[in-house]
Amino acid sequence: xxxxxxxxxxxxxxxxxxxxxxxxxxxxxxxxxxxxxxxxxxxxxxxxxxxxxxxxxxxxxxxxxxxxxxxxxxxxxxxxxxxxxxxxxxxxxxxxxxxxxxxxxxxxxxxxxxxxxxxxxxxxxxxxxxxxxxxxxxxxxxxxxxxxxxxxxxxxxxxxxxxxxxxxxxxxxxxxxxxxxxxxxxxxxxxxxxxxxxxxxxxxxxxxxxxxxxxxxxxxxxxxxxxxxxxxxxxxxxxxxxxxxxxxxxxxxxxxxxxxxxxxxxxxxxxxxxxxxxxxxxxxxxxxxxxxxxxxxxxxxxxxxxxxxxxxxxxxxxxxxxxxxxxxxxxxxxx
Amino acid sequence: xxxxxxxxxxxxxxxxxxxxxxxxxxxxxxxxxxxxxxxxxxxxxxxxxxxxxxxxxxxxxxxxxxxxxxxxxxxxxxxxxxxxxxxxxxxxxxxxxxxxxxxxxxxxxxxxxxxxxxxxxxxxxxxxxxxxxxxxxxxxxxxxxxxxxxxxxxxxxxxxxxxxxxxxxxxxxxxxxxxxxxxxxxxxxxxxxxxxxxxxxxxxxxxxxxxxxxxxxxxxxxxxxxxxxxxxxxxxxxxxxxxxxxxxxxxxxxxxxxxxxxxxxxxxxxxxxxxxxxxxxxxxxxxxxxxxxxxxxxxxxxxxxxxxxxxxxxxxxxxxxxxxxxxxxxxxxxxxxxxxxxxxxxxxxxxxxxxxxxxxxxxxxxxxxxxxxxxxxxxxxxxxxxxxxxxxxxxxxxxxxxxxxxxxxxxxxxxxxxxxxxxxxxxxxxxxxxxxxxxxxxxxxxxxxxxxxxxxxxxxxxxxxxxxxxxxxxxxxxxxxxxxxxxxxxx
Ligand SMILES: Nc1ncnc2c1ncn2[C@@H]1O[C@H](COP(=O)(O)OP(=O)(O)OP(=O)(O)O)[C@@H](O)[C@H]1O
Ligand SMILES: [Mg+2]
Numbered sequence: 136x137x138x139x140x141x142x143x144x145x146x147x148x149x150x151x152x153x154x155x156x157x158x159x160x161x162x163x164x165x166x167x168x169x170x171x172x173x174x175x176x177x178x179x180x181x182x183x184x185x186x187x188x189x190x191x192x193x194x195x196x197x198x199x200x201x202x203x204x205x206x207x208x209x210x211x212x213x214x215x216x217x218x219x220x221x222x223x224x225x226x227x228x229x230x231x232x233x234x235x236x237x238x239x240x241x242x243x244x245x246x247x248x249x250x251x252x253x254x255x256x257x258x259x260x261x262x263x264x265x266x267x268x269x270x271x272x273x274x275x276x277x278x279x280x281x282x283x284x285x286x287x288x289x290x291x292x293x294x295x296x297x298x299x300x301x302x303x304x305x306x307x308x309x310x311x312x313x314x315x316x317x318x319x320x321x322x323x324x325x326x327x328x329x330x331x332x333x334x335x336x337x338x339x340x341x342x343x344x345x346x347x348x349x350x351x352x353x354x355x356x357x358x359x360x361x362x363x364x365x366x367x368x369x370x371x372x373x374x375x376x377x378x379x380x381x382x383x384x385x386x387x388x389x390x391x392x393x394x395x396x397x398x399x400x401x402x403x404x405x406x407x408x409x410x411x412x413x414x415x416x417x418x419x420x421x422x423x424x425x426x427x428x429x430x431x432x433x434x435x436x437x438x439x440x441x442x443x444x445x446x447x448x449x450x451x452x453x454x455x456x457x458x459x460x461x462x463x464x465x466x467x468x469x470x
Numbered sequence: 471x472x473x474x475x476x477x478x479x480x481x482x483x484x485x486x487x488x489x490x491x492x493x494x495x496x497x498x499x500x501x502x503x504x505x506x507x508x509x510x511x512x513x514x515x516x517x518x519x520x521x522x523x524x525x526x527x528x529x530x531x532x533x534x535x536x537x538x539x540x541x542x543x544x545x546x547x548x549x550x551x552x553x554x555x556x557x558x559x560x561x562x563x564x565x566x567x568x569x570x571x572x573x574x575x576x577x578x579x580x581x582x583x584x585x586x587x588x589x590x591x592x593x594x595x596x597x598x599x600x601x602x603x604x605x606x607x608x609x610x611x612x613x614x615x616x617x618x619x620x621x622x623x624x625x626x627x628x629x630x631x632x633x634x635x636x637x638x639x640x641x642x643x644x645x646x647x648x649x650x651x652x653x654x655x656x657x658x659x660x661x662x663x664x665x666x667x668x669x670x671x672x673x674x675x676x677x678x679x680x681x682x683x684x685x686x687x688x689x690x691x692x693x694x695x696x697x698x699x700x701x702x703x704x705x706x707x708x709x710x711x712x713x714x715x716x717x718x719x720x721x722x723x724x725x726x727x728x729x730x731x732x733x734x735x736x737x738x739x740x741x742x743x744x745x746x747x748x749x750x751x752x753x754x755x756x757x758x759x760x761x762x763x764x765x766x767x768x769x770x771x772x773x774x775x776x777x778x779x780x781x782x783x784x785x786x787x788x789x790x791x792x793x794x795x796x797x798x799x800x801x802x803x804x805x806x807x808x809x810x811x812x813x814x815x816x817x818x819x820x821x822x823x824x825x826x827x828x829x830x831x832x833x834x835x836x837x838x839x840x841x842x843x844x845x846x847x848x849x850x851x852x853x854x855x856x857x858x859x860x861x862x863x864x865x866x867x868x869x870x871x872x873x874x875x876x877x878x879x880x881x882x883x884x885x886x887x888x889x890x891x892x893x894x895x896x897x898x899x900x901x902x903x904x905x906x907x908x909x910x911x912x913x914x915x916x917x918x919x920x921x922x923x924x925x926x927x928x929x930x931x932x933x934x935x936x937x938x939x940x941x942x943x944x945x946x947x948x949x950x951x952x953x954x955x956x957x958x959x960x961x
Binding site for chain 2: 321322323324326329330332333334336337338339340341342343344396400401457458461462465466468469
């Protein structure tokens with residue numbers, strides 16, 4: 136019994152890798168970049184990446200239930216372009232456009248899940264196809280042009296500061312994050328998400344309607360990605376067909392780094408929070424250091440590989456440690 | 471006074487009628503054994519009643535209500551609860567969360583974890599079982615997982631409890647614990663349907679027995695009106711002599727020797743296996759037998775100590791190495807480790823000797839045909855053709871495919887890990903005969919078995935493991951259930 140309660144520093148670190156990586160990054164940037172710790176800079180950094188964290192919060196639900204959605208980036212681009220067109224060409228009011236953008240995103244994610252269920256294919260496979268479809272759609276709709284000069288009312292959410300100091304986007308991000316953290320950890324629905332990722336058949340036989348669950352997860356994902364696009368386009372003040380591209384990989388890297396298992400059913404949203412911030416800091420840092428964009432891709436790929444590799448390494452290490460401990464106690468008993 | 475009635479239930483799979491107009495009835499406070507050969511339809515009837523699979527025709531009357539189709543939720547609400555043949559647990563979640571999966575403990579949205587743990591604790595203490603409700607299920611032993619499955623099944627408001635081979639992964643003492651639980655539930659007025667291939671369990675536990683054959687329920691009788699041979703006759707539809715083959719003494723030549731081997735949770739194992747011998751490995755579930763098998767087979771490295779094959783030290787770095795040197799393994803978990811279940815028989819039989827039968831990298835189809843046909847006829851594998859998918863075979867015949875696969879590689883030592891788990895009496899006899907024939911050809915067998923009768927009946931010698939170490943060795947003259955149990959559970 137006392138063994139179990141022992142203060143195990145190795146375990147604490149390995150359970151919270153993302154937080155320790157974040158700490159190291161923060162110290163690093165604090166030393167090498169002058170104004171890093173200024174309130175303004177931190178708020179700026181958070182507001183730039185609020186969309187990423189909001190998207191990640193929604194996508195975490197998908198990955199916990201062991202689905203993987205590759206279409207996120209192009210769906211975001213498509214929605215962004217459509218929103219911009221509705222604002223500029225159709226002259227629709229901002230509120231209505233925001234509602235339409237979010238509703239469309241939810242619809243698209245429902246469609247992805249519908250196809251996955253009806254065709255009995257994994258979400259990964261379905262979204263490889265739909266990703267390509269939306270890649271085409273975004274270029275067709277935008278005619279490869281940038282849409283600029285979005286109205287101020289639309290830019291409010293992405294650019295405005297509350298009390299002249301805290302970005303609205305950051306507040307939205309924190310509120311949404313806290314709500315979903317509660318949902319995932321404390322509610323039946325949240326626990327069912329874990330169950331679905333851990334063993335869908337066991338969940339089904341326990342009377343959980345797993346198709347309904349998957350649709351609900353799709354709605355959450357769509358909602359969060361939709362909000363993310365609104366903030367992203369709003370902050371940029373313009374939309375291009377490439378605006379969301381790569382988001383799925385940044386988000387996935389952050390989520391895996393945050394300790395969500397590639398096997399599904401394991402992980403914490405708080406880890407995801409830290410994981411996404413790590414990615415944000417690194418991207419930011421590489422840009423500041425003037426690293427060539429193609430090298431940035433190489434680095435990101437390596438980080439994704441490291442994050443997944445670490446997850447598997449952890450699993451093996453845990454198993455081996457368990458065996459070793461067992462051998463020790465058995466040997467002691469024998470002697 | 472029936473609580474569950476099944477009328478004319480029919481379930482078809484492509485090419486198989488799994489249930490053909492089945493009728494079944496059970497009342498409260500009754501323990502009913504459900505038996506039949508592999509593929510008779512026992513699991514199918516249970517899954518149909520629980521809503522795990524849809525049935526084609528017929529109806530269920532549960533507690534007065536009639537159903538022509540049923541969803542898992544409805545079945546649970548009506549008090550149907552099942553311990554399935556395969557585990558249905560979520561390894562990454564806690565024991566308590568698994569037990570109460572799908573149930574609302576707490577508010578309208580919010581889970582009350584403390585209450586959940588408390589109630590899990592309550593169930594365990596009622597049966598004198600010690601498992602931490604907060605532990606992750608993935609960290610438990612197989613036997614503990616089975617107990618969690620039981621707790622999960624009875625945590626609800628249960629009226630009919632189905633137990634599909636719950637003892638397959640338990641050893642004798644744990645099975646006793648489970649029996650106590652089942653008897654207590656009977657006193658509470660539950661109807662219990664108990665499936666097992668270990669016939670002695672039925673005589674110990676059940677009030678009555680229903681026999682299934684080829685998708686039909688053949689008969690239901692009071693247990694007092696039956697004896698073992700009679701039961702078997704009903705099951706297989708013919709007379710079946712249940713005897714262990716006469717063993718001839720093994721030679722003195724040592725084929726395989728372990729000297730103070732450490733690794734994979736085992737500590738300081740030493741043993742010798744002689745030519746043509748069946749060496750039984752006894753012990754409780756989780757005492758390190760399968761772990762030892764994996765090391766001998768090169769699947770997990772030996773940390774310390776020595777392994778000798780025909781007197782020569784060997785260092786295996788992979789199963790491929792082991793196969794090359796003539797060691798074969800019939801794994802414990804047939805479906806995931808023993809066969810490629812979605813592939814045909816012939817494909818499975820030659821998979822380990824593809825290199826030998828292939829010329830310059832291209833598979834020699836006629837050699838594959840020849841080898842698989844030979845084993846199908848030699849081992850009496852019941853199948854319409856060599857191209858049949860393994861998943862469509864009964865458990866016993868699947869096991870024969872695994873053995874054929876190992877034999878096709880010219881093996882000298884075979885490790886049988888639970889050779890007859892989940893296999894019916896008829897097929898058991900065939901596997902035993904096969905093992906006996908193999909040793910006559912000079913092959914040596916290391917047999918891990920949790921089935922006490924089988925361990926005592928088949929072995930020439932028994933080594934008992936206890937907590938990863940050798941607890942003792944028994945010669946044939948010293949064989950007895952008590953002797954094995956004492957070594958297995960002494961501290
Ligand atoms: N998913 C499936 N697809 C096709 N055939 C199936 C399927 N499940 C079961 N069957 C077939 O239905 C029949 C009944 O199988 P079932 O699993 O009920 O047997 P059982 O009596 O439980 O046998 P065992 O003792 O081996 O567990 C068998 O012939 C089996 O091959
Ligand atoms: Mg079965």
